Amino acid sequence: MATTPAVTPAFQMIKDFLLREIQAGTWKEGDAVPSEAALAQQFNVSRMTVNRAVRELTSEQILNRIQGSGTYVAQQKYQATLVAIKSIAEEVRARGHEHRSELHELSSIEANESLAEKFQVNAGHILFHSVIVHFENEIAIQVEDRWVNSALAQDYLTQNFISKTPNEYLMEVAPLQGVDYSIEAVMAPKSIADMLHISSKDACLVLHRKTRSQNQIATIVTMWHPGTRYQFTGSF
Amino acid sequence: MATTPAVTPAFQMIKDFLLREIQAGTWKEGDAVPSEAALAQQFNVSRMTVNRAVRELTSEQILNRIQGSGTYVAQQKYQATLVAIKSIAEEVRARGHEHRSELHELSSIEANESLAEKFQVNAGHILFHSVIVHFENEIAIQVEDRWVNSALAQDYLTQNFISKTPNEYLMEVAPLQGVDYSIEAVMAPKSIADMLHISSKDACLVLHRKTRSQNQIATIVTMWHPGTRYQFTGSF
DNA sequence: GAGTGGTCTAGACCACAAT
DNA sequence: TTGTGGTCTAGACCACTCC
Structure with missing residues (x-):
């Protein structure tokens, strides 16, 4: 092939x-x-x-x-399709608003069987995990729960995610090959609701995204957005 | 030469x-x-x-x-992107499941100011309105609330939407020019919750879509999906 | 006027499919 | 073997931009 x-x-x-x-x-x-x-x-x-x-x-x-x-x-095409690969920071700034992020977790972990399967690697393979909350004008708009294949981004852990988002960093080191995604609406779990400062009864717009690079699974991300103040838009 | x-x-x-x-x-x-x-x-x-x-x-x-x-x-190929222009009926059948729909409303109405603005027509312009609930294996998966520009689909009201969905009919009479859409997560309003047979506390995945044809706004549709049993997926 | 892209030609050799 | 597409050449004339 x-x-x-x-x-x-x-x-x-x-x-x-x-x-x-x-x-x-x-x-x-x-x-x-x-x-x-x-x-x-x-x-x-x-x-x-x-x-x-x-x-x-x-x-x-x-x-x-x-x-x-x-x-x-040509100008880099801002992902025409809905699921912007464009970083959320960029998006916020493009609206003329202020972007800030909070790092809630950053760790290295050996893949358990479930994760290994998702990443198509062997169990024990090193994965990086980060949880970041993004703010637009001091209002929480996204919790970004990200798993990263260490093979494609060795120095992920040493990044300073306040000034450069994981997205921006990863776009540099691992040129995108393809993306799979799904979108759903769910009630916010307590942990997520707390980070977004919403009630756990509120609807969340959740985007799951898996990116491929160099014929491997590069990242698996789950992004949680408060349903009341976030939406995906696009046209074609 | x-x-x-x-x-x-x-x-x-x-x-x-x-x-x-x-x-x-x-x-x-x-x-x-x-x-x-x-x-x-x-x-x-x-x-x-x-x-x-x-x-x-x-x-x-x-x-x-x-x-x-x-x-x-080549085989006619329909929208590959997320916001399937493909009809939901086709999608359900493609999964090997049974599709059924219920017509809850079908009417003709003179556009008020708000609607006229959205359609970029004069107030009083005739619009058609339909509300249809779609079922997959007898489970409600979508409420489709649709406004149609009468100028582009004169005989919309005489269609039998049980055998042919509005989507399928409109694709025939008004070749698609472009689409704008947005996706959000909201709590189901009571009327929608009832039609979907869910609780009004449940999260709904809502797709708003505006289609253009022949340089006019052809349709404005709002599709409500139970968040727990519906998601948009795609890849590129 | 020099440089650039936009288009077109009338051949050529090749790989592959159908027969 | 014949017909098809896949690729390539070494020119050519044109419209347009930039200096």
Whole structure:
């Protein structure tokens, strides 16, 4: 399944190259990437081959092209879909509000059977666990209960989650491959209700999310939101 | 050769042609469309130009290509994203369960100011209103409270919503242009709780959705789900 | 005017499917 | 073996942007 074809087409190699360099930060959002002519020379292929690579990346919204001007790295697409990979801190700040977080737990633990199964690792595999409460203008809006695969984020424990959220840190060290999620409404358990400063009879909007990176399960997160003051929105 | 002063590029004309013929039913799902060589001859263009048209339609999931075999019309595929435009009936049946619905209200009404604003129409504009409860294996899973723009679905009131859900009907008469949605968790109001056969203290997962079609607001729907037995899931 | 992307050609060789 | 798609070339002309 994961076997690479014996021969990768030239246009694909160019796409891979561009994606790699963008990921590596060689060109940042808004920067111009090399012209078709330059890439054609660099890869020793015809311009049409480069054109295909760049055109496809453009249709994938990785690049923007402006005729007569050049090709540029597109703005990172704020996850179009509902389940924002975008950090909650960013979201709050985007609304012009103040974001603050409280770290309630940060630990390392050997996976028991249940966790090991969820992460598709062996029992005993080291996992990191953090519990953080996020505030918007001093009002609690999210409890983030996160499990992290140590194989993908060795120094998770030494992070300072007050200035940089786990999301922001993990996006850096483990490029996202895919996401599974589910959303449900439940009554808040006492522990969660306390952290959110709501009654345990109140409805919570709960987002479960599992992210994959480098063909492993990277994180499993449960986010609890007070139903009365939080909602997911989106459009397409 | 004679450079075409084409306002529309040749590859785009070929895409349009194929889309039109598929829409018209010339080729149905699974049917083979003409080969690249045949299209090149028909449009008097080079094979590469046809290739681009067909390749793009393939990446748009309109067509499937099988090397050595041919190009085929793909299966119509519905919204992959979370907020399924897919009807709940279809979803339930896909799980191998029985779907049943109860019509609790079906009426025509002149928009008051609030509704008129939401629909971006004048006050007094005719709107249709339906309230339907959906059951999965005789367990209530959704209350669907729907407002419909009469301009886009004149015969909404004469539909038999037991055999065909509003969703299914509307998808036919008003091709979807876009969707806005939000999801929240709330305590069930008494009227909703009764229809779902839950306690009014229970958490409900509520999906608000506004669809656009033909540059108008087509429908505004609120879907109430018992939090304990319903969740949204997805991946990307 | 130089540089960029947008499009197109008329061939070519290959891998794969159907026969 | 024939027909199909998959890829690629080495040019070309055009529209547009930027200097």
